[in-house]
Amino acid sequence: xxxxxxxxxxxxxxxGQEVTLRCKPISGHNSLFWYRQTMMxxxxxxxxxxxxxxxDDSGMPEDRFSAKMPNAxxxxxxxxxxxxxxxxxxxxxxxxxxxxxxxxxxxAGSRLTVL
Amino acid sequence: QKEVxxxxxxxxxxxxxxxxxxxxxxxxxxxxxxxxxxxxxxxxELIMSIYSNGDKEDGRFTxxxxxxxxxxxxxxxxxxxxxxATYLCAxxxxxxxxxxxxxTGTRLQVFP
Numbered sequence: 001x002x003x004x005x006x007x008x009x010x011x012x013x014x015x016g017q018e019v020t021l022r023c024k025p026i027s028g029h030n031s032l033f034w035y036r037q038t039m040m041x042x043x044x045x046x047x048x049x050x051x052x053x054x055x056d057d058s059g060m061p062e063d064r065f066s067a068k069m070p071n072a073x074x075x076x077x078x079x080x081x082x083x084x085x086x087x088x089x090x091x092x093x094x095x096x097x098x099x100x101x102x103x104x105x106x107x108a109g110s111r112l113t114v115l
Numbered sequence: 116q117k118e119v120x121x122x123x124x125x126x127x128x129x130x131x132x133x134x135x136x137x138x139x140x141x142x143x144x145x146x147x148x149x150x151x152x153x154x155x156x157x158x159x160e161l162i163m164s165i166y167s168n169g170d171k172e173d174g175r176f177t178x179x180x181x182x183x184x185x186x187x188x189x190x191x192x193x194x195x196x197x198x199x200a201t202y203l204c205a206x207x208x209x210x211x212x213x214x215x216x217x218x219t220g221t222r223l224q225v226f227p
Contacts, residue, residue: 031213042219043159043203056214091158095213102213103149104205106158 004107006092012113018080021110024073025094031102034067034077035091037109043091049075082114118142119206121218128225134191136221138204141185147207148180148187153220154200163189194225 005024013019025032033048047057049069057067064083069075079086089109095102120139128134136150147166151159165171165178165187177190187206191198201220208216 033215035217043217045214045216048213050213102147102207102215103161103164104159104215106160109158 006107006110010111014115016081019082021077021090023075023092029094029096031095033093036088038088084114087114118216119218121221124222125224128194130227134194136189136202138187140206142208145206149205150189151203152200196225199225
């Protein structure tokens with residue numbers, strides 16, 4: 001398996017523009033997670049899905065952020081409009097359940113810079 | 116209080132020594148605990164999981180869990196320069212085995 005695939009790897013955009021990050025989870029994994037990582041705040045959980053259904057979006061910072069998972073093999077995280085404070089590395093992870101707990105496999109991340 | 120707390124470091128140890136990394140968590144209902152390693156510019160990768168009180172060994176790594184003290188640690192024996200990375204503690208929060216919260220990580224430096 002190719003692992004969790006994220007795109008784009010790098011994005012530089014200007015404040016106010018729409019940003020869409022994409023993720024393809026590992027085939028057969030039924031949970032998908034979006035995290036954001038910054039030096040100041042570390043790795044923060046934004047939202048996660050089970051079987052394509054959003055379960056917990058309490059980490060989504062504000063209404064400018066939205067996430068969708070239209071099918072088991074694709075998810076998007078959208079920021080509209082983007083702001084400089086959204087600059088971070090965004091990780092997507094998918095999981096399989098082992099010994100009763102989810103074990104996450106991360107994608108390579110999408111580094112977002114908002115100017 | 117943060118849900119998962121770690122000392123940011125850096126923790127500097129000489130090659131061959133034991134590195135000890137610590138983590139505390141706030142939710143007494145947590146049942147699953149993980150250590151991830153993250154090299155600079157890379158994504159986190161799982162190195163250990165532990166679910167029961169006590170020690171769990173895997174090669175040079177030993178995870179230790181004390182639920183009464185809400186404390187989990189990672190020991191790295193015979194530390195190598197290649198172990199230099201940030202180590203992230205992760206805990207399932209809220210009695211929900213799906214929601215995994217990470218600490219901010221401890222940066223480990225192993226010098227020759």
